[in-house]
Amino acid sequence: MTLVELTRDLAAIPSHEDATAAGDFLEDWLRTETDAAVTRDEAGNVIARTGTGAETLALVGHHDVVEPAASQVANPDAGAAGAGHDAGEYVVEERDGRLYGRGTADMKGALAAALLAFREADPAEELVFASFVGEEVGGVGARHAIDDGFAPDYAVVGEGSTNYSGRDVTDVAVAHKGRRGSTITARGTAAHASEADAGENAIYRATAAVDRVRDLEVPAVDVAGETLEGRLTVTEIEGGSAMNVVPARCTVTVDERTVPGERAALERVADLEGIEWTVDQDLPPMRCEDRAFADAVRAAADAAQAGEPELVTKPHATDAGWLAEAGTECVIYGPSEPGEAHTDDESVSIDVLERCRETYRRVAEQWPVE
Missing domain, CATH: 3.40.630.10 (Zn peptidases)
Structure with a gap:
């Protein structure tokens, strides 16, 4: 054959x-x-x-x-x-x-x-x-x-x-490169939008987490005469239940391209109030x-x-x-x-x-x- x-x-x-x-x-x-x-x-x-x-x-x-x-x-x-x-x-x-x-x-x-x-x-x-x-x-x-x-x-x-x-x-x-896919979950308190101060806006908390992601240093390593660069990309966002309701929950997904021996400090987003960070997939x-x-x-x-x-x-x-x-x-x-x-x-x-x-x-x- x-x-x-x-x-x-x-x-x-x-x-x-x-x-x-x-x-x-x-x-x-x-x-x-x-x-x-x-x-x-x-x-x-x-x-x-x-x-x-x-x-x-x-x-x-x-x-x-x-x-x-x-x-x-x-x-x-x-x-x-x-x-x-x-x-x-x-x-x-x-x-x-x-x-x-x-x-x-x-x-x-x-x-x-x-x-x-x-x-x-x-x-x-x-x-x-x-x-x-x-x-x-x-x-x-x-x-x-x-x-x-x-x-x-x-x-x-x-x-x-x-x-x-x-x-x-x-x-x-x-x-x-590897790939780490993760989810940022922001939790707040629902309220009527006419009395927005009575709640905690989960989307605002999520956007603060996104800002932190954008400020993180992304590692790079030199291999075989090339620079292998990591990358962080926010790829999805979902939150809210109605136009006139302060959202109680918002999720953001992050695609991270990892390099040998180094990781971006994504865990830092969990230091923010109302934020949870979970890893969904981690390909080395x-x-x-x-x-x-x-x-x-x-x-x-x-x-x-x-x-x-x-x-x-x-x-x-x-x-x-x-x-x-x-x-x-x-x-x-x-x-x-x-x-x-x-x-x-x-x-x-x-x-x-x-x-x-x-x-x-x-x-x-x-x-x-x-």
Whole structure:
């Protein structure tokens, strides 16, 4: 089975609501095509191990996807796209050297490349293939696996790193931002607006909290010659019950992009009267601290392509954040390009998929560096 065929088969399997069928495919393929020890945990993660040694290198991805557009789902009875597909399957089409379809870029193409590299490699140490569920909803699978003892020493995560430094170059991302989403709840006392002084206006209290958010210093760190900057953005506000009632409650949501090792002091808003601050989601950032590992992956990437890959940073949170938080040294290397994932015309370059396959194989065989 070629890389294109494997990507097509895997990407056609619906996995935005339930990733079970995609996990079944991965498990069956690994058991049929390799001699690895394959496990499937309670969350649905698929993990395979081969080789032995003091250090473990993992090729990591996820097989869940975001909801597809209607045009990305086969509906042959309606005469729509998807001839040759069963109803409900994702439509995967090849044209102009690319594969189009939901999940081709994020990230079943990278998974297919990792599967073949895992099968082909002759590792000097233990090599692991891991595909998680629930990456698109906060790293559910990765967190479950880590809690269950998944702890590779090193990991190459197949999220997108192509075209970051230059056109047609797949780089090695050594850091990325995290995301902390939180809610500021302001509480006051309701009163009739004609006697506003009899109440405490929750919206006024909320706006005071917003002013404090805007005054907070946002951290930045230097990584790989780049400045990775955090960001605080107020994204939603809701409050009040009627035009003539002093509001007793108002909520504000804050999107915070975090950087490795630093956080904005958002907890300071809770010092204000009538204000409560709660964290709703906290996806950790990532930074590779092992330069030898990063350079080894870059050397493998350099040998697999005509361009000159660089060590770069990435703005999006990935499962690499959870792994790094648990002690795994991570880099990111994958075919998806900026702005490609989650789109209605999502696609991936076939040439770059082959590049990733070769890079993964080289990393697996050449690590650890002596």
